Amino acid sequence: MTTVATRGGGSLGLLASDIKLAHSVFALPFAIFGAFLAGFGGPSPMPWPRFAGILVLILLCMVLARTWAMLVNRLLDRRIDAQNPRTAKRVFAAGSVSAAKGWVIAAGCAAGFVLVCAGFQWLFHNRWPVILSVPVLAWLAFYSITKRFTALCHLVLGVALALSPVAAAIAVRPESLGATPSLWWTAAFVTAWVAGFDIIYALQDEQFDRGAGLSSIPAALGASGAAWVARGLHLVAIGALLSVWTSNRHLGPLFAGAIVAVAGLLVVEHGLLAASFRGAASRRPGLHMAFFTLNGVMSCLVGAAGCADILMK
Numbered sequence: 001m002t003t004v005a006t007r008g009g010g011s012l013g014l015l016a017s018d019i020k021l022a023h024s025v026f027a028l029p030f031a032i033f034g035a036f037l038a039g040f041g042g043p044s045p046m047p048w049p050r051f052a053g054i055l056v057l058i059l060l061c062m063v064l065a066r067t068w069a070m071l072v073n074r075l076l077d078r079r080i081d082a083q084n085p086r087t088a089k090r091v092f093a094a095g096s097v098s099a100a101k102g103w104v105i106a107a108g109c110a111a112g113f114v115l116v117c118a119g120f121q122w123l124f125h126n127r128w129p130v131i132l133s134v135p136v137l138a139w140l141a142f143y144s145i146t147k148r149f150t151a152l153c154h155l156v157l158g159v160a161l162a163l164s165p166v167a168a169a170i171a172v173r174p175e176s177l178g179a180t181p182s183l184w185w186t187a188a189f190v191t192a193w194v195a196g197f198d199i200i201y202a203l204q205d206e207q208f209d210r211g212a213g214l215s216s217i218p219a220a221l222g223a224s225g226a227a228w229v230a231r232g233l234h235l236v237a238i239g240a241l242l243s244v245w246t247s248n249r250h251l252g253p254l255f256a257g258a259i260v261a262v263a264g265l266l267v268v269e270h271g272l273l274a275a276s277f278r279g280a281a282s283r284r285p286g287l288h289m290a291f292f293t294l295n296g297v298m299s300c301l302v303g304a305a306g307c308a309d310i311l312m313k
Contacts, residue, residue: 075102139159238259
């Protein structure tokens with residue numbers, strides 16, 4: 001495996017597979033939605049050519065920031081991952097790619113992120129993205145150490161993903177943060193929604209986390225208690241999503257339909273979770289589908305419906 005990794009492009013291919021770039025679907029639709037809220041959800045729509053240029057930079061920032069966050073997470077957790085049967089095959093844990101090479105690529109992503117953020121100032125005279133670029137990178141990296149000392153690590157992850165609509169809005173129009181309450185409600189939804197499904201995902205490592213002295217809601221409260229916390233967070237998420245809809249006159253029937261669909265998908269997700277408790281605890285059947293497929297569909301539904309409603313208005 002090490003031989004394959006060292007051949008041209010092999011390490012990058014292994015890393016791309018390991019950090020699952022496709023899982024950008026959890027945050028990317030909300031970044032685009034936040035950009036649309038800032039660009040077109042206020043009293044004066046932004047000219048399309050300017051908005052399109054800003055959106056390209058936002059997409060580049062999203063890819064670079066997520067890659068940085070995932071690489072740092074894998075690098076800092078490589079020794080822990082090596083002890084966990086579920087994660088022992090991750091590239092840094094297994095030694096398929098060296099930690100030194102990983103840090104070089106992570107540093108390159110961080111530098112690229114700051115450079116693209118500077119592009120907002122050079123091209124669009126907006127200095128805030130570059131001013132906030134390093135604090136954003138620091139918060140994304142901070143999540144990776146929280147499991148070592150707090151069971152609230154799931155909320156820290158939620159806030160990390162909730163930065164996406166807020167950061168995108170700042171990139172489009174910094175003043176939109178004060179004039180568009182729906183942006184903050186969107187961030188609240190993402191925080192609660194992500195924290196809830198991260199708790200569900202963490203059920204797979206309940207016993208390992210407890211034995212390794214790591215902190216998580218499942219390790220602290222057990223599977224049943226963690227499931228109830230996840231349900232509570234997802235109820236909060238639906239309430240926040242309703243507030244997004246009611247606080248912005250540009251959001252109409254498509255967004256309302258997305259709220260209904262998200263509520264239904266969350267019911268299905270928790271139904272699958274409940275069913276998993278009736279199976280072998282070590283298998284947790286349904287978790288893979290609940291975590292990846294259903295949550296990916298939810299993010300795409302909300303983002304697409306919100307953008308479509310705004311464009312129709």
